[in-house]
Amino acid sequence: MIKKLSTLTCAALMAASIPLGAQAELPGMRGTQHIGITVPNVDEAVDFLVDVMGCEAFFSFGPFGPFDDDWMTKNLNVNPRAVIEIITMVRCGNGPALEVFQYTSPDQDANPPKNSDIGGYHIAFYVDDINVATDYLIENGVQVLERPHPLTGTGLEGMEWVYFLAPWGMQMEIVSAPDGIIDEEQNNRSFWDPKSDS
Incomplete structure (x- = not known):
């Protein structure tokens, strides 16, 4: 545990040394508009996001491909024979949209990347009460990893977090910081916050 905390503390100290400005x-950059995720089955993924997470599905479009040339490689950096079967746009509360893709491709890896893999990622949802939300996920058959943890000794002190897995194996997280985080208090600045839309 000491090693874990010291690593987090070092990361926080390094972040604190970065100039605030x-x-x-990027000219005109306003923020994150959407996050794209690829799932094995769009309908099942959207059902989970809507029925369990409480998101709202907007519209679907596609397919794209197959193309006879290398358009998919040039524009999307995927196999030239890859096909986007369908895309559905989903909004989850006060935050960026999710662009949910269903691809087929000759070289598709069906295993989601771990956070430790290059290109690994996760999506974090903010909740008002992390313990209530954790219990809700468990009651709905979602695999939750452990119980919520505090982020003490870091710039995120004041926040608690816990990971869970979407039905298709993607890593997701819920976080909560009802009283804010220490970095915001110490440096008079704020991360984007879904509670305040700031």
Whole structure:
């Protein structure tokens, strides 16, 4: 545990040494509009996101491909014979949309990446009460990893978190910081916060 905390503390200290002002800026950048995720079955994934997580599905479109040329590789960095069967746009509360893809491809890896893999990722949902939300996930048959943990000794102190797995194996997380996090208090700045839309 000491080793874990010291690693987190080092990361927080390194982050604290980064100047508060941006060094460069993508012209006109306002924030995250959507996050794309690829799932084995769009209908099943959207059912989970709507029926369990409480998201709202908007619309679907596709398919794209198959193409005879290398359009898919040039534009999407995937196998030229890959096909996007369907895309559904989903909104989860006050946050960026999810663009949920269902692909087929000759070289498709059916195993979701772990966080430790290059390109690994997860999506975190903010909740008001992490213990109530954790119990709800468990009651709905969702695989939750352990119980919520505090992020003490870091710039995120004040936040609690716990990971869970979507039915298709993707890593997801719920977080809660009802009283804010220490970095915001110490540096008079704030991360984007779904509670306040700031």
